[in-house]
Amino acid sequence: MSASSSSGSPAPTVAVVGATGLVGETVLRVFEERGFPVGELRALGSARSAGTRVHFRGKEHAVEEATTERLRGADFVFFAATGELSRSMAPAAAAAGAVVIDKSSTWRMAAHVPLVVPEINPGALAPFGRTGGIVSCPNCTTIGLVMALEPLRRAAGLAHVTVTTLQAASGAGREGLDELRGQRSALFPRALAGNVIPQCERFQESGYTTEEQKLSDETRKILALPALPVTMTCVRVPVAVGHSAAVLVETEHPLSPEEALDALRAFPGLSVGSANEYTTPLELAGRDDVHRDDVHVGRVRRDPTHPRRLWLWTVVDNIRKGAATNAVQIAEELLARR
Ligand SMILES: NC(=O)c1ccc[n+]([C@@H]2O[C@H](COP(=O)([O-])OP(=O)(O)OC[C@H]3O[C@@H](n4cnc5c(N)ncnc54)[C@H](OP(=O)(O)O)[C@@H]3O)[C@@H](O)[C@H]2O)c1
Structure with missing residues (x-):
């Protein structure tokens, strides 16, 4: 650790693997916005972006190629690159004492790896203490879904969930955005501009896609409801940023729309609208007067x-x-526990 955080303890050394990507660059912005303490920043990418620069807290930082050596001594390593890279590099970083927060799907379903949405299951971070380890961040679609389900589960239990997602091009990274803008082709299985594609990622033997499988498996793990019936269709839509979903929730006990609204409004991290109120992805990603980090829930009926x-x-x-x-x-939750 180096420098000093507001708590007086040294500010952590932080590595961001994939600092040039959509998620990695946003991690840097979110550090700035939330005042996350960063002593030393290591901005890492592939050999392609080595030597380019990212901006953080008014300074330029040279991007270096991600290597195991460059992760040594880091307190936090944010992996926002590829699943293969997380598979090959995260265990060594964790064994060397870093807390690895992984954005890929690689470790999400591993029994020893917590899959965490801090508003829902922060207790899953309990084993960490001062030692290193891997924490997994859920799929972007899963986070939107479980944030809406958890308050309803607490109010009336969950019996069944049916969901149709409408997922933005940026869910597939910068290349997805480029493809929506017509700058490249062949990432998505059909043309995306002016279209909708009922296939996110690749089909499995079951007829469901890997994205659909993740949504169901991860939802059950985070909610600790291994038998919860969750069924879905994931659809790619020609939207730049913002994943939407139409969700049909069956509760175990009766819950009126008014009671559901009360439960949703009392839960942190949600912006809630009633039967005829809703937010669109364009409003969420493009305006300053909305809570961009909230999951927006509306049309509750x-x-x-x-x-x-x-x-x-x-x-x-x-x-x-x-x-x-x-x-x-x-990372904030873990720092608060130290
Ligand atoms: N986009 C989303 O909505 C979203 C949501 C949840 C989770 N995720 C996950 O977050 C991760 C990053 O996604 P993204 O959307 O930010 O993708 P992206 O925009 O395509 O960025 C990918 C990043 O990974 C780096 N990278 C690729 N191969 C590398 C290698 N061999 N060594 C080091 N760095 C490498 C790239 O570096 P270069 O610039 O050098 O190529 C770039 O910084 C993925 O695991 C993705 O599944 C994404």
């Missing part, structure tokens, strides 16, 4: 065909709360 079912509309900024902000919140 009863399913007229079933006494214990409610419909919701949710929107999450996939780059911020869906990725960077959640990762920084995990």
Whole structure:
């Protein structure tokens, strides 16, 4: 550690792997916005971006190629690169004492790795103390879903969840944005501009995509409800930033829309609208007068065909709360425990 944080303890040495990517650059912005203490910053990327520069707290930082050596001595390592890189480099960094906060899907379902949304299951971080280890950050779509489900679960239990997601191009990284803008092709299975594609990532034998599998597996792990029936279709839409979802929730006990709204409004990190109120991805990602790090929940209404079912509309900024902000919140939670 070096320099000093506001608590008087030395500010951590922080490495960001993938600092040139959409999520990594947003991690740096979120550090600035939230005043996260950073003693030394190591901005890392691939050999392609080595020598380029990123801006942080008024200074330029040279990007270096990510190597195991460059992670040595870091207190926090944020992995926002590829799953393969996390697989090959995260264990050594954790063994050397760093807390690794991984944005890829590599470690999410590993039994020994906590999968954390700090508003929901901060207790999963308990084993960390002062030692290193890997913490996994959920999929951006999962974070939007579980943030809306948890208050309803606490109020009335969950019996069944059906969800159709409408996912932005940036969920596939900078190349996804480029493809939406027509600057490249072939990342998505069909043309995205002016279209909707009912396939996010690749199909498995089950007929569900890997993205759909992640949404169901991760939701059950975070909520600690391993048998919760969660079924979904994930759709790519020609939106730059912001994953939306239409969610049909069946609760175990009766819950009126008014009671659901009360439960949602009392939960941190949510902006809540009633039956005819909603936020769109364009509003969430493009305006200063909305809470960009909140998950926005609206159109809360009863399913007229079933006494214990409610419909919701949710929107999450996939780059911020869906990725960077959640990762920084995990680090804040760990620092607060030290
Ligand atoms: N985008 C989202 O909405 C979202 C949400 C949740 C989780 N995630 C996850 O977050 C991670 C980053 O996503 P992103 O959207 O930021 O992607 P991105 O915009 O494509 O950025 C990828 C980053 O990874 C770096 N990288 C790639 N290969 C590397 C290598 N071999 N060694 C070192 N660095 C390497 C790139 O560096 P160069 O610039 O040098 O190529 C770049 O900084 C992924 O695991 C993704 O699944 C993304």
